[in-house]
Amino acid sequence: MLEPVEDIDECPSCGSERILMDYERSSIICGKCGKVITDNVKDIGPEWRAFDQEEKNDKSRGGPPMNPMLHDMGLSTKIKKGTYDGKGKIMNPDQKRKAHQLRKWQKRSRQTSSKDRSVSFAITEISKICSQLSLPGVIAKNSANLYREASKNNLIRGRSREGVAAAVIYASCRLMDVPRTMEEIATTSPVDRKEMRRTFQTLARGLDLDIPPVDPVKFVNRFGSILDLDHEVVKRSKEILNKAKEKRLVTGRNPRGVVGACLYLAATENGIDIPQTEIARAVNVTEVTVRNRFREINDELNLGIDV
DNA sequence: CGGAGTAAAAGGCACTT
DNA sequence: AAGTGACTTTTACTCCG
Numbered sequence: 001m002l003e004p005v006e007d008i009d010e011c012p013s014c015g016s017e018r019i020l021m022d023y024e025r026s027s028i029i030c031g032k033c034g035k036v037i038t039d040n041v042k043d044i045g046p047e048w049r050a051f052d053q054e055e056k057n058d059k060s061r062g063g064p065p066m067n068p069m070l071h072d073m074g075l076s077t078k079i080k081k082g083t084y085d086g087k088g089k090i091m092n093p094d095q096k097r098k099a100h101q102l103r104k105w106q107k108r109s110r111q112t113s114s115k116d117r118s119v120s121f122a123i124t125e126i127s128k129i130c131s132q133l134s135l136p137g138v139i140a141k142n143s144a145n146l147y148r149e150a151s152k153n154n155l156i157r158g159r160s161r162e163g164v165a166a167a168v169i170y171a172s173c174r175l176m177d178v179p180r181t182m183e184e185i186a187t188t189s190p191v192d193r194k195e196m197r198r199t200f201q202t203l204a205r206g207l208d209l210d211i212p213p214v215d216p217v218k219f220v221n222r223f224g225s226i227l228d229l230d231h232e233v234v235k236r237s238k239e240i241l242n243k244a245k246e247k248r249l250v251t252g253r254n255p256r257g258v259v260g261a262c263l264y265l266a267a268t269e270n271g272i273d274i275p276q277t278e279i280a281r282a283v284n285v286t287e288v289t290v291r292n293r294f295r296e297i298n299d300e301l302n303l304g305i306d307v
Numbered sequence: 308c309g310g311a312g313t314a315a316a317a318g319g320c321a322c323t324t
Numbered sequence: 325a326a327g328t329g330a331c332t333t334t335t336a337c338t339c340c341g
Contacts, residue, residue: 194319252331253332253333254319257333275310276309276310277309277310286335287309288312288333288334288335289334291310291311295311
């Protein structure tokens with residue numbers, strides 16, 4: 001899912017003018033050399049993007065698009081206050097009274113239940129977290145929809161709003177291939193990680209979400225650019241990682257540890273001196289884990305890297 | 308300091324009770 | 325919801341160049 005970006009003229013690394021938006025990783029990359037120019041970009045693209053085909057086909061319908069960030073999807077029609085009717089004619093007192101009654105009932109029907117109120121609060125929470133983490137707008141929208149679904153299926157009761165908000169955001173990231181770790185999302189709110197994990201799993205089951213397992217390769221770009229490693233190294237890390245995958249050195253392990261080790265391996269191979277401590281800090285595992293994965297992959301793939 | 312290595316404690320996961 | 329077991333990660337430490 002790559003789209004051209006107009007805002008940036010040329011790649012600072014190779015000078016190419018083909019600058020692309022990588023929605024999968026929410027970053028701006030060079031279309032020629034692959035250099036990550038900006039990571040963590042906010043949603044700057046068109047409104048209609050990562051939605052599924054169904055919704056794409058539905059774009060031609062009249063009226064404003066549904067907005068999941070509003071509790072009623074922004075679909076309601078307000079009955080205007082005042083003394084004029086829809087055609088601009090002055091209403092007589094009887095009609096005025098009727099209009100007043102209608103407004104009153106409409107208000108009641110628009111936001112009444114405690115569920116609706118809870119959803120509104122949660123959506124505010126979700127947008128806050130998403131903007132704090134610079135997640136693309138589609139994530140916020142999808143998260144709001146998931147929260148609504150969860151509410152409908154009575155999956156919220158007994159859980160904290162913050163916890164569910166964090167869980168739906170994480171679920172959206174997983175669903176839409178935006179590589180963010182649970183830890184990264186958990187940093188934004190004081191939620192218990194154990195609870196967040198449990199909530200995420202309950203949600204995934206309860207809402208029948210089809211969430212594929214994490215592919216560590218998707219994190220290489222992000223962590224590579226956090227560590228300021230150049231494109232060659234990042235590319236090589238992916239190669240190593242893919243080979244490690246074939247040798248079953250990835251499943252069952254913490255993906256962040258594996259990614260860290262691959263970046264370390266690739267960097268060292270290219271003569272770049274980067275401490276394991278720095279890698280460990282970036283991917284948020286201990287040095288020991290980086291070391292263990294490093295040793296394992298180095299041995300099994302016969303990379304022969306000696307530090 | 309940066310790294311190698313290890314034992315023991317703690318944690319996470321799949322699965323059962 | 326709590327327990328179990330195989331497995332991974334962390335903690336905390338020693339040793340090396």
